[in-house]
Amino acid sequence: MTMDFIDLPPMLDATGQVRLPGSKSISNRTLLLAALAEGRTEIRDLLASDDVERMLDALRTLGVSWAREGDSDHYRVDGVAGPFPVKAADLFLGNAGTAFRPLTAALALSGGEYRLTGVARMHERPIGDLVDGLRQVGANVRYLGVEGFPPLHILPAAIRPGGMLRVRGDVSSQFLTALLMALPLTGTQTTIEVVGELISKPYISITLDLMARFGVEVQREGWTRFTVPGGARYRSPGTLFVEGDASSASYFLAAGAIGGGPVRVEGVGRSSIQGDVRFAEALAELGARVDIGDNWIEARAPESGRLKAFDLDLNHIPDAAMTLAVAALFADGPCTLRNIASWRVKETDRIAAMAKELRKVGAAVEEGADFLRVTPPAKLVPAAIDTYDDHRMAMCFSLVSLGGCRVRINEPKCVNKTFPTYFECFASITRPVPVIAIDGPSASGKGTVAARVAAALGYHYLDSGSLYRLVALAARRAELSLDDEPALAALAACLPARFSAARVMLDDEDVTDAIRSETCSVGASRVAALPAVRAALLGRQHDYRRAPGLVAEGRDMGSIVFPDATVKIFLTATVEARAQRRYKQLMEKGMGASMESLLKDLHERDARDAARTVAPLKKLPDAVLLDTTKVDVEQAVGFVLDRVRS
Numbered sequence: 001m002t003m004d005f006i007d008l009p010p011m012l013d014a015t016g017q018v019r020l021p022g023s024k025s026i027s028n029r030t031l032l033l034a035a036l037a038e039g040r041t042e043i044r045d046l047l048a049s050d051d052v053e054r055m056l057d058a059l060r061t062l063g064v065s066w067a068r069e070g071d072s073d074h075y076r077v078d079g080v081a082g083p084f085p086v087k088a089a090d091l092f093l094g095n096a097g098t099a100f101r102p103l104t105a106a107l108a109l110s111g112g113e114y115r116l117t118g119v120a121r122m123h124e125r126p127i128g129d130l131v132d133g134l135r136q137v138g139a140n141v142r143y144l145g146v147e148g149f150p151p152l153h154i155l156p157a158a159i160r161p162g163g164m165l166r167v168r169g170d171v172s173s174q175f176l177t178a179l180l181m182a183l184p185l186t187g188t189q190t191t192i193e194v195v196g197e198l199i200s201k202p203y204i205s206i207t208l209d210l211m212a213r214f215g216v217e218v219q220r221e222g223w224t225r226f227t228v229p230g231g232a233r234y235r236s237p238g239t240l241f242v243e244g245d246a247s248s249a250s251y252f253l254a255a256g257a258i259g260g261g262p263v264r265v266e267g268v269g270r271s272s273i274q275g276d277v278r279f280a281e282a283l284a285e286l287g288a289r290v291d292i293g294d295n296w297i298e299a300r301a302p303e304s305g306r307l308k309a310f311d312l313d314l315n316h317i318p319d320a321a322m323t324l325a326v327a328a329l330f331a332d333g334p335c336t337l338r339n340i341a342s343w344r345v346k347e348t349d350r351i352a353a354m355a356k357e358l359r360k361v362g363a364a365v366e367e368g369a370d371f372l373r374v375t376p377p378a379k380l381v382p383a384a385i386d387t388y389d390d391h392r393m394a395m396c397f398s399l400v401s402l403g404g405c406r407v408r409i410n411e412p413k414c415v416n417k418t419f420p421t422y423f424e425c426f427a428s429i430t431r432p433v434p435v436i437a438i439d440g441p442s443a444s445g446k447g448t449v450a451a452r453v454a455a456a457l458g459y460h461y462l463d464s465g466s467l468y469r470l471v472a473l474a475a476r477r478a479e480l481s482l483d484d485e486p487a488l489a490a491l492a493a494c495l496p497a498r499f500s501a502a503r504v505m506l507d508d509e510d511v512t513d514a515i516r517s518e519t520c521s522v523g524a525s526r527v528a529a530l531p532a533v534r535a536a537l538l539g540r541q542h543d544y545r546r547a548p549g550l551v552a553e554g555r556d557m558g559s560i561v562f563p564d565a566t567v568k569i570f571l572t573a574t575v576e577a578r579a580q581r582r583y584k585q586l587m588e589k590g591m592g593a594s595m596e597s598l599l600k601d602l603h604e605r606d607a608r609d610a611a612r613t614v615a616p617l618k619k620l621p622d623a624v625l626l627d628t629t630k631v632d633v634e635q636a637v638g639f640v641l642d643r644v645r646s
């Protein structure tokens with residue numbers, strides 16, 4: 001199976017505005033409450049994502065009628081005013097905890113027979129505490145696989161009216177949420193006593209707030225006793241607006257704090273009911289400048305430019321806290337995230353996953369049962385980040401690109417769980433380090449033009465041909481055959497080459513002139529036709545992309561190495577003009593040459609560059625053609641600069 005990935009280039013900065021997708025927590029709670037309520041509920045700005053799809057599918061299967069307005073985010077749900085009318089169903093709920101837990105509770109009290117399954121990871125996420133709670137009121141819930149975990153088999157049962165039940169609150173607050181939302185189905189007063197310290201309290205606040213909007217007021221004594229009144233019935237509030245997702249906001253606010261900013265998110269603010277808006281406070285403790293309005297939050301980098309090291313208890317913002325673990329890479333010292341044990345039972349074991357991936361980009365990480373300690377590296381290291389089918393891993397690690405470091409995110413589609421357009425939104429507030437790609441045949445003037453354009457703009461400069469020349473030279477020194485692709489690729493992967501000022505060094509030898517020899521030219525053209533050699537040189541070429549920008553010249557700069565280049569030029573000239581230039585160049589260097597053999601060589605190299613199967617030389621549609629046969633260097637440079645500035 002091939003791995004899907006997205007490569008994020010190093011970014012210059014982050015500024016702009018993002019309209020947030022709807023909150024996952026509010027979307028799925030609202031859908032369930034609207035389904036159980038009496039009357040029709042119009043839901044505005046519902047989140048469009050996998051987890052919400054799972055809930056919508058399940059509700060339809062359970063006999064709830066709902067409709068979407070065109071392809072908008074507006075939905076209409078006709079409530080069934082009590083337990084679900086469909087009394088037998090099999091439901092697949094993916095990895096959606098916000099669908100699985102509350103539906104388990106509501107179905108256990110619906111007097112039917114149901115089977116609830118999910119993806120493999122869902123079957124590893126504990127649900128025993130919820131089942132234990134439900135059994136206390138007489139529900140008949142059985143495990144189809146491992147005791148304490150989904151999948152579940154729910155059977156009709158006589159629910160015992162009234163009374164008291166106990167549920168653990170220290171593994172997942174979703175168990176309490178699920179019970180609270182389902183209990184009005186019994187019609188009798190029930191008190192839930194929370195055993196153990198309740199975690200993620202703000203999520204319970206969301207539940208209580210939404211239940212109240214649907215007409216059920218839960219009485220709460222601290223965070224230990226919750227009483228659902230007798231005769232409570234859900235009634236549609238009419239129209240309900242879903243707030244933007246406060247956890248999703250965290251990535252953009254962190255981007256503003258790391259990448260300069262200001263970055264503004266719209267859809268959450270001061271009046272939000274989501275606990276994760278308090279991520280903004282945490283960010284402020286790191287020194288970021290944060291402003292909050294009723295329906296927006298904005299973040300900018302600290303005055304000093306660098307985030308401060310932190311040591312924080314993050315139990316109240318477990319999801320957004322992941323963003324802080326990656327923000328720690330940009331802090332001025334070691335950072336500690338405490339009281340985050342619930343990470344271990346989320347989409348993946350997030351403590352282990354976070355530690356492993358942070359180490360890949362160079363951080364030193366210490367991990368414990370309920371904490372992480374992250375020491376930022378002096379310099380970030382480009383890496384391919386695994387995402388563990390966890391949307392938040394993918395979104396968090398996009399921030400690495402703001403550290404002037406490219407990053408690959410494997411299996412990025414996991415963001416569909418809560419934020420299908422995440423990478424588009426991230427692109428809309430970030431500016432990649434610009435690349436000007438100049439490709440063309442030998443002696444068309446690429447090197448000359450590229451170096452002058454780079455100097456004019458203050459950009460870095462990559463002469464990619466010199467890398468192939470270096471491989472050819474190093475191969476000859478190592479007495480490798482130019483057909484031995486694996487050996488040449490291994491050589492290319494760890495080429496001990498350095499570029500300092502205008503000199504090219506191989507180990508400690510100055511090879512600036514040596515790589516320009518006729519043998520190296522021919523050798524370069526031959527090794528360049530080997531796919532493994534090209535692949536081995538890719539990372540090295542990407543490393544040249546550094547602020548404030550790069551001018552890269554070669555054969556495949558715009559097509560393969562930097563396909564997202566800002567400006568792409570295809571520089572060419574007739575083969576006669578090019579031969580003449582090369583002749584003149586060699587004469588000036590005091591090296592002998594014959595016009596005839598130069599022409600022959602150019603013809604051969606053009607043919608080989610154009611005919612090879614990997615990265616063949618050709619002008620692509622998105623490149624601008626610049627024929628320099630009758631254009632001098634000055635004019636050619638002017639042409640490219642005009643393109644850059646327009």
Ligand SMILES: Nc1ncnc2c1ncn2[C@@H]1O[C@H](COP(=O)(O)OP(=O)(O)O)[C@@H](O)[C@H]1O
Nearest residue numbers: 442443444445446447448581585628631632633
């Ligand atoms: N537009 C041009 N008109 C005339 N001579 C040029 C032009 N562009 C480059 N040259 C000269 O041609 C020679 C080869 O250019 P170079 O930059 O080394 O080409 P490439 O990198 O494409 O192989 C150099 O001596 C350079 O000064």
Ligand SMILES: Nc1ccn([C@@H]2O[C@H](COP(=O)(O)OP(=O)(O)O)[C@@H](O)[C@H]2O)c(=O)n1
Nearest residue numbers: 442443464465466468524525528554555556
């Ligand atoms: N991006 C690149 C750059 C060079 N090359 C190869 O490397 C050889 C040497 O490149 P160069 O740019 O130094 O050569 P000249 O154009 O200066 O002759 C070329 O003949 C190409 O075959 C490539 O395949 N891809």
